[in-house]
Amino acid sequence: MTAALEISGLCKTFGEKVAVDHVDLSIPQGSFYGLVGQNGAGKTTTLSMAVGLLRPDEGGARIFGADVWSNPAEAKTLVGVLPDGMAMPERLTGREVLTYLGLLRGLPREVVDQRAEELLSVLELDEAEKTLVIEYSTGMRKKIGLATALLHAPRLLVLDEPFEAVDPVSAATIKTILRGFVAGGGSIVLSSHVMALVEQLCDHVAVIDKGKVAAAGSLNEVRGDGSLEDTFVGLVGASDGGSKELTWLSR
């Protein structure tokens, strides 16, 4: 079966810094795939290249077989993206953002209106009806970003840190939406630092370390008999950060 997302040999260097170093990943259709890695490991850079937001130095990506760079119109119809630090039209309300992006996607007006209504209600953004995006909290921005990713009913969701800064009640709602999306035949790739969350939600996981794939496969294959956190620390190398102390703080 064609992979939902096939990443082949992606590389990206910023100046001297090799951010992504020949990353290959295959995200099977119907999977809930977690990407974990330390700060600066290369997750955001990899995902940005995989969805056509950042041009790779080498390598490429296909979404359900459609090449992200040579066939962007088809590839981008199939994917909904929640990028890191998403740039939003700041002077619009949440509903206006959804209407604007829905119409840009070519959806009929009545479909956009109905979906916007439902998304705002489910994500509990309807009470902020008159609030401009510029006034949104970080968590609200994540939620409206997720709504824009879902609006055109894509087959694949690529979500960069979707739970960052989201309160526990909203996180529970988002988990339900994402599980329902996969149960309905969709595929998801998300990045996260929270191992417990990835273990709870994902059936596949890849560990990214210093721009390379340190391990990838089903959750059980990757974590073996231990926890994902133990496996992760073992793979990326436990630093001595935990034992370092700020002696001047001691009394």
Ligand SMILES: Nc1ncnc2c1ncn2[C@@H]1O[C@H](COP(=O)(O)OP(=O)(O)OP(=O)(O)O)[C@@H](O)[C@H]1O
């Ligand atoms: N536009 C850029 N210019 C220069 N360096 C960059 C740029 N974007 C990323 N980097 C560097 O590339 C490396 C990978 O960054 P990336 O944001 O992909 O990591 P990450 O795994 O998503 O990290 P985090 O978990 O902290 O979000 C880092 O060293 C970062 O400093």
